Amino acid sequence: MFGKRGKMKILFASAEVAPFSKAGGLADVVGSLPKELEKDAEIAIFTPLHGCIDKDKYKIKELENSEMWLTFGNQPHKFNLYMAKLPDTKINVFFIKNDWYFSCFKEVYPKYLDPRYEHERYISFSLAVMEYAKALNFRADVIHANDWHTAMLPLYLHSNYKFDEFWKDTKCVFEIHNLAYQGIWFQDVLDFANMRKDIVYNQWGCEHYDRVNWMKGAIQYADRVVAVSPTYAKEILTPEYGENMDYTLRGVQYKLRGILNGIDYTVFNPKKDKALAKNYDVKSLDKKEENKKAVCKFFAIKYNPDRPLIALISRLVDQKGIDLIRDMQYELQKLDADFIFMGSGDNSYENLFIWLSNNTPNIRTFVGYDAKLANLIYAGSDFFLMPSKFEPCGLSQLIAMRYGSLPIVRATGGLEDTVTGYPLDNSNGFKFWSYNGWDMLNAIKCALYVYGDKYVFNAMRKSAMEADFSWKRSSKEYMNMYREITGKQ
Template structure:
């Protein structure tokens, strides 16, 4: 059973597929039958066009959940000319999550020949790998930053798929994600205590004062505030924070964290909040409203990620004039550039290696610059002028689509 619904919004028709047996659940993922659920979804997507009399030029899929679309289009085209000139694009957002299932899926659920189950097909250590199906059978392969597209060709970031990605690299492109500049707009954001833009940056401090009061920190608009809004997991570089947190908190600063994740990191931040009540505010939950106030009220935004295919948080921080301090990896490397006070170039602070004291050195460099109010204001302005909306990225996707269809 497939229910099909549609709605038109701003001149675009959106279609929704319905199957209560597979998708009327509390969450999207993490069920024992995920392989079957997303096989159903992929097959339904492929067949939808024939039923509504709409033949797409391109079907663009994302991550393992819709990756089988790329295989099905090729498979259906063998016996049905309707599919022969339909092109597919597959985007990898995070190679770590691959959709790996028992090979019994192949015939019983997927309904495809064992001819696809081989080293250069969808076989992965004697299992079926949905992500690999997208990589191999798509006509064009993209990922969410130029740096990540290079990183995944190597074993450290390749999640055991680097070999097949190197074989497919001629069709691989890195195109940055972006943020909606109307949604994330410090002048219009209704979540903020004080709205501001480039011409009224001084009002940013009103948000810091409001944040200090909200989180029971001593009110001091001149005290540097470092923030993290993040899933509390190892991939986000929290082991580096744990290693130098005591040393960092000897500085005259405040540290705010918002997010949930592994209990070990949640407990760590609770511990440091108890140890340094005037310096640390740990909010172990997520609130969109509070996250906006943090983006607006903080001075530095810390993202020391072990891996970060693109990253959105640093883009939001830049938009709100909160200076990102990031590890040079994936999309962080492509969007944040180390500030050079001599040349007046750059929009944040960066460090290269996954090393706690290298991060601490960058933090101390940032805190030293913060004391120079004129220089810091220049850096805020450069951060807010950074371009991370969808304008440039959408042009690149359009060019890719045109190249695929030769239109």
């Protein structure tokens, strides 16, 4: 099942992994980073078996004799282990099945769950990861935990498994994909987790303002903490972006790293993408217009080659700057441009976009998410709007550039690191800095001005499509970090 001895062993744990289960950028990262690390390390990925995962499509099979019972509080729970290969790799992906917590839902993150139950889900998953790794004899050199859903792993390593011979040499990396979601609940949840409060529930552990904060515990106990872009690593040290965790993070700056995320260029490739109406590359940009025609036809907008198409594909939440669009809705209707919005989230924003779609001539909305349609929109749009209040890294702007859609972004986090704003040399997008609707509108108007100059516009498109945001460079930084903490080469 596993490869030769000698290679460094890395265990990834995540609530979602593309292409099996996906709700956000976390799935893309955990589904693509290991592909680049595979040549230097032996990888195992653990994730819950959500009810939305198609076992037949991905040939996910249950392992023999995998049934395991674990007790939480005073309640025993049954787990089973399934396995498949990450597509186009030899990497084993292990799916932990539990009918009470995961298999019963058709979504990765179901809405309206009781918060205590939500904590129980990921506590049980994390402990099952530790036990199944032992059962499989996968003695990881590094456990790479992602966001609060798996933040319990560094705490388990520090407490329950501190003197366990199997885990004695294992180091831990904790990656922050979004600091806003920290996993906060009352201290009684530690009884459910079977953790000793005298070890973990203190100011140097997971206690934060008289509550259990899983992310704080992971930050304190992990050997390295990774933010998903260099700028975001700096921003989260400040009160503005620190989400009440800036004080803790400033105390562990010595182990904080900012490593820019990438995207899988074999998945996001306009030359081979089957979802497109017409494939193209940087040398055949004229074929891109066929995708614009297809998008206009789908959304019942009159196609006009001289009228730009601006897209937004996002979760409809405050973080993504949707309130700026709400503030500027009447100004956007006056522009000589068409807008396509795709996403789901807060009901108020969904209702606003539906109303705009039904009552304006130049704004159309798709509430929900469809991967094939999303790729067609990337390919068919001229500009891609991301007015985020904060953005740890952002993958949408990287995908948009790959497809030749120029991003219009607020310069924060990963957007600042990845987009070179017009009129700088080799510019590949447009930036604004202040978080207000008028600045966003001015950036859009600047983009519309450039659209009228086809020479500059096409030069920017080529710069965007030729920019390298693959995992090759970032994976080297991750690998160097693993070697640094383990002492292995």
